[in-house]
Amino acid sequence: MLKTNFDNYPNGDRFIALLQDFLGRGIFNSDGELWKVQRKTASYEFNTKSLRHFVMENVTVEINTRLIPILTRASETASVLDLQDILERFAFDNICKLAFNVDPGCLGGDGTSGAEFMRAFEDAASLSFERFMYAIPVMAKINKFLNIGPERRLRNAIKTVHEFADDIIQSRAEQKVEK
Incomplete structure (x- = not known):
């Protein structure tokens, strides 16, 4: 259904804007041609x-x-x-x-770095989706601009998530150079 009729189920500009700092413009936060290109790329791997x-x-x-x-x-x-x-x-x-x-090892092992990443990811996801619940939508933008309240927590959680991902990318790049 989504493969052939994706245009019937767009995320929409508001959805993309509210989640962009957490999800970027990846497969889960894009529409149209950008989504099609990313889906095709992912389909080779998954x-x-x-x-x-x-x-x-x-x-x-x-x-x-x-x-x-x-x-x-x-x-x-x-x-x-x-x-x-x-x-x-x-x-x-x-x-x-x-x-x-x-393997973040959240279920077994010490899982210390993985547990921090998991908590940050959960916080980033829930705080990002809370943006949709504001009675006055502009308040999320004001809080984000002033870096206060839940937007400060969100920024910190996103920073942890992105650092974890950046470390993985850097490690993979170093492994390629070594080969």
């Missing part, structure tokens, strides 16, 4: 075969080495778990592996 392989390899490992041990320990000790938190961390680890080929 096809059915590669996604199936990812699920069979990476998700299975994540389940067996992290998720099941957490659930087993909780069962053995009769501990109460926040299942929503656990499944969010499980999903976040898998999404990062799929999108960036980086």
Whole structure:
């Protein structure tokens, strides 16, 4: 439906403007020809075969080495778990592996840098979408201009997210130079 009729479901200028500092003009925040070009580029990387392989390899490992041990320990000790938190961390680890080929280790391990990135990403997403709820839409722009309130928190969260992504890009560029 979106592949052939995407023009019937545009994000729109307001959506793009409110999310641009967080999402940029990538595949999730674009319309028209820009979206088509990005979708075509992404389709080479994320096809059915590669996604199936990812699920069979990476998700299975994540389940067996992290998720099941957490659930087993909780069962053995009769501990109460926040299942929503656990499944969010499980999903976040898998999404990062799929999108960036980086394991933030939020579900297992120490996950310190990954946990900071996950918190910043969640904050950036929720604060960005809160912009749509302003009774007076211009208040978001004023807060952003003055760097106050939720816009200050959003700017800091976005900075953390972008630094994490920039580190990945820089690391990949250095690996290419070494080869």
